[in-house]
Amino acid sequence: IVVGGGPAGFMAAIEAARRAKEGGAKLDVTVLEATSKVLGKVKISGGGRCNVMHDYRKTTKLISEGYPRGQKPLLGPLSRFGPLDTLEWFKKEGVELKIEDDGRMFPITDNSQTIIDALCGAAERADVKVHTKTRVDDVKLVRDKEQEGISFEISCSVRSSRLAYAWATKLGHKLEDPVPSLFTFNIKQKVLDGLAGLAVQEVWMTVVYSQRGPVLITHTGLSGPAILRLSAFGLFQFLLLSLPLCLVVLHLLLLSCSSCSSRSSRSVGPAPPLLHFPTLNLPRRLWKRIARCELQVGWTSLAVPQTYQLGKVEGKGAFKEEFVTAGGVPLPEVDMTKMESKVVPGLFFAGELLDIDGITVGGYNLQSAWTTGHAAGRRRG
Template sequence: MKKVVIIGGGAAGFFTAINAKELNADLDITILEKGKDILQKVKISGGGRCNVTNACFEPKELTKFYPRGERELLGPFHQFMTGDTFEWFENHGVPLKIEEDNRVFPEANTSQAIIDCFTTAVHKLGIKVLTNHGVTAITKEKDSWLIHTKELQFTADYLVIAAGSSKKIWELFTELDHSIIPPVPSLFTFNIKDSRIIDLGGISVPNANVSIVKTKLENSGPLLITHWGLSGPAILKLSAYGARILADKNYQYNILVNWLGEDTNSVLEKLQQIKKQQSKKQVSLKSPFNDIPRRLWERLVIASEIKNDQNWADLSNKQLENLANQLTKGLFNANGRTTFKEEFVTAGGIDLKEIDFKRFESKLHKNLFFVGEVLNIDAVTGGFNFQNAWTGGYICAKAIAE
């Protein structure tokens, strides 16, 4: 009976183990988890509901959500795609649902449904799960792998690394000649202290455009004001694609915010029309743009050097220009970052050049596999990081089960 050791008791590790055992019942599989709890990231994902995947069903389109791994994942997505994820969970008693923003959750609306699915499966299939088993050393002996923990030593014919962003595991594999791309945070909010947004936490606009000054980084989408600064899909996607650039800047940079996502000149023309149509109305009392909440509008009016009691008719051309600029190219200084909720994602890991993505196997060592975020693959928020885990886990399992 072939022995398989999987390092990492998270989504990728469990998914690999279950699929390998279902494809080949003769495998002896052990999962080693360094902590006392398993599947912790699954538990907190999606606010405790587990954002399983995203309802994007075209492989080429799906790869575009991966700042690192876009090219490498195209082939794997043709083998195991989001539709396969739906079918897999349905067959294992967990029907999924698609929400308006294309995020996918269990119909039960709780991450416990996924956790129960995995724990029930490993128990039924006789897969051993050992917690508090942090790996201290990995060595190769002929065609076998020796895995050392503080408590025990394990021998494996196949070794799967599904340990996520683990500095210790990465260090162990540099000793086995694998290259590590240094990790930096990937999903984070921008810390901004500015009178225009202070105390406006919770206010959002549906389609803003955000760009980082002196870079080519730009993104559009919903923008959320938080107690720390700016967040929401527009910011999070920008943070993912700019992970290394922003780290190099030590998270100090300027951003331009276009709250309306419209051209400055066209907004100025609209303001000039509003001045004629609402001449006797007080500027600060009500936003003429549905997408700009009243409290944010008041702050932008003040920043445009418009007095609280001024009517539209009283505005000078300079004040109208100021307001158009505040609405379409407001300059903000970012200084620092805040991790997006508890869903810590990093850019970095095993160099993708060293992986055979037809099997998720090391090109340097036979029967050594890497799945999930231990690789230099990461995605924007919305279920894409889990889809990488499911795809890699399934293809790896299939290779082991052959």
């Protein structure tokens, strides 16, 4: 029985059924999905294109660094079934993937339905049964004293709910409280007023941690890949600190003072104001706003700052495109070679129920699902 019809559940079910067939054994594999449709998060991943995985050319160590929680424990599983293996797996299912400049990999169709069809087709050919609208309300451990074995008694109903955390705890696991690991920053500063929708392609920011990457100014503050990575890697520091104490510092990549001096020496008359010389990494509109609000100085003063305190984080905003959760079953309670519980032998975990989460941009979370699902399925089958 596989509880959950997501990417990890489907991978585990397919590989368990395949391995059983390879060994000449009969194994009935059934996926129980609480909602009306399977692979819902695959459908919306990558804006509907499905960011299947990250750059297969990178080393296992580099790929593992994309996981704020799970970095070291995933080294082994990724070495056994990593991005290159995932690429080959989908190729055998008739899916060709392409790699983009930032390392993200998508089906050449740019349509997540391609991945859903491949997984559903593989499951059907492996004789995996799939039941939707089947919620697992409870899982009980049943011990057979005569045969010295164990089994599980599963109670189901036709409703949708996330109860996996509850029954995993009931079976003896001490779960890390699940919390959203991706969120945007709410910042109320005059310098950002009227700039919603403005994107900064490459910026260096510090909020507990430092991060480089694209940032998007929103109606409520800041979003974009760099902000989401900051929220993921600094998650528990943010939880420990009061958010208003977290200061967003923008590192300005300004023209050097020597460049300023040479420009000033070539020009006739008074030195132009600072706002006429945008930084190397900021859009002109944002730089002018900063200059007008805070930095009314000219180049001749050479009073060029290296950082700008953008403001304090006043709250968290929801990141609705891809909801990623930190927390779950602690990895020390799991045998990472086969994803089997060390607390309850015969119980396997994969995907979101594990205390693993990856940065949002790059396909890291789906890679974790493929990797842990494959390990659980091959060992169980």
